[in-house]
Amino acid sequence: MKKACRLLSLLPVLCLCLVFLSSCHGARKHAAFEVPDGLEEGKTYEVVFWAKNDTNKTQTAIYQKAIADFEALYPDIRVNMRLYTDYGKIYNDVITNMQTGTTPHVAITYPDHIATYLTGKDAVVPLDGLMNDPRFGLGGSEVRFDSPRADEIVPSFLSECRIQEETYALPFMRSTEALYINKTYVEKLGYTLPEDYVTWDFVWEVSEAAMKKDPDGSFAVNGQKVMIPFIYKSTDNMMIQLLKQKNAGYSTGDGEILLFNDVTRSLLREIAGHAATGAFSTFKISSYPANFLNAGQCLFAVDSTAGATWMGSRAPLADISPDRFREFETAVYPVPQTDPENPVMISQGPSLCLFNKEDPGEVLAAWLFASYLLSNDVQIAYAETEGYVPVTEKAHADSGYRDYLAHEGSDDPRYYDVKLKASKLLLSHLDDTFVTPVFNGSTSLRDAAGQLVENTVKSVKRKETVDDAYFTKLFTDVTALYRLKSAGGGPLPAGSVVLLASLGGAWAAIGGVWVSGLIKKRKKERQN
């Protein structure tokens, strides 16, 4: 027994050692980054860049040209690009590579993802020092290209990249969501689109009207057997924007989860009602909104402005065959609003983050490349590929860019009108955008917000009972699925979990020994 007690008394120490060892074994560590004096002369730097395109070959070509132009300016820096078509895959690969110290130098990312990357100590380079460096910073004296100054980045876009009072990313492109409308069919149903904004009530009402069928079973508005009047691509954004518009809770800045509230419940109830009639569906359940919109099988399609070239009866990019297209006029509006007097829409789009390396020169080389991507040539060329907006006021003011925007209505595919309308939508609402708080776990919370909508719609279509009891269970299930109970900081890092479990175990063991001793003592007392 004495031996056991000793072992138990050693448990807390052993556990702490294990935690210490596991912390040492995990992600590779680097010293905190400090801006070096410059690049080492005669040394060739390899910069690995993980980029994302929207399955758009022009974007690939722009990245390649940007790399070639940059390498011409900096012959000692080679940029190796790996292209992804999905933000989630970049995120997963970064997490995996953080363990082995093989992260890229620069990656396209979302701020939500950076919050998770930051759990690796000194893994992500804070950019304030680099941005403000007089030689190599934004607009720095030794930069070999026309770099924008920090104060020429749209302030709201830059502030989206600040986490815990530090700037951890540069915005690269910005977009929002747009409501792409088959105006022809809306008017055929007897409705007139309001001038600036449409409300959720309007969208729901027209969507229900579009469900009317002819005696032969085809839908009256399009004469086809298929009609899903309202399709939302990103249901996480749908829920987030609805909650914001209604001033309801989502999360606090420090990670307290507020999503599971009565407003959410009432929103889901309304969504369920329209899913039940078939007036509403989602990308995950049906398909891309563009496929239905372009085939005349959808009146209201919400998708990113960065997907504008896929939208409309003459969309330059399409997944459906030409014979399935229908002719109609496409209107581009902000996402549906609750209060048109105070429009609110999400700001999204890729940002650039830098990963720390043992050689600060590599980080500096990566920084120079990342900041080159903010130069006018790259910004304007990339923004023109979709309904993106450049992130610098310098690019917004560029005469070439202003000329581009002025070409709306031209037959030239470069000036596809839906794309230009989508870009102008965001440009005219820069002050109406918002982003959700970023913290370790905010990615999971975002996923959970979308899951609530997806599960509700799916359950309605499967004729399950969707009532208050359903929503209560849904909240519980989604909370568990995304481990949101522990949020308030999101899922704990493995080291923390081990530490807490070890401490708990140790205290339990100590308690056990103490109780055992107490019982023995009492027994002895009784015997005496």
Place this chain on the structure above:
Amino acid sequence: MKKLFALLLVAAMVLALGACAKSTDNKAMSYAEYDAAELQTAVTVETYVQAKQSWWDNKATIYTQDKEGGYFLYEMPCTEEEFNALVPGTKIRVSGYKSEWSGEVEITDAKFEIIPGDTYVAAPKDVTSLVGTDDLIKNQNLFVSFKGMTVEAYDESGAAFAYKNDADKTDDLYFKVSKDGKVLSCCVEFYLTGQDTDVYKAVEGLKVGDVIDLEGFLYWYEGANPHITSVKPAA
């Protein structure tokens, strides 16, 4: 009191076992019954694994079929160990929901169990004559073949195929073939057959006008879009 306690324990165990019973206990449908079932209804089938597309985040996407028809299992919850056990031919009992995404009919939110013993690996069904007809869809999700197909230019560039991600070739390949003026869009699904596979390399080597035989799973995306697993010069 002790007897009552024992009785309560037994009752609790019976209830617990009931709760643990797999939902795949429903009677299995024939393919005809599955085909007739409405979308978004619960279905149970017994089918055989033909090929595995992917396993990710404890979810597996699998091509299966029995002797009557094909069933595409999309993101079925599955451990890595279970996934490894699902070799071609393995019989499984699957319960889930019949769903449709962009024209592809699939079973989602599924549970499964392996039925030991019986195995079946399908030979490809020649559906060449059905290309461009309304009957092709009746073979959706089956392992099929197309014989003597001519490679068409994929797009206005005149190339015989296109990469989804042409910068580093780590995604799907697309190409088009035709027979008697009927065009078929094909896909080499990267997760099923990646860049190191024979089929991926064969498609990268195609030229417009080549006449080839194809095999693959008759997937649907806004129309027939088979996931090709074999490309050979026409016999």
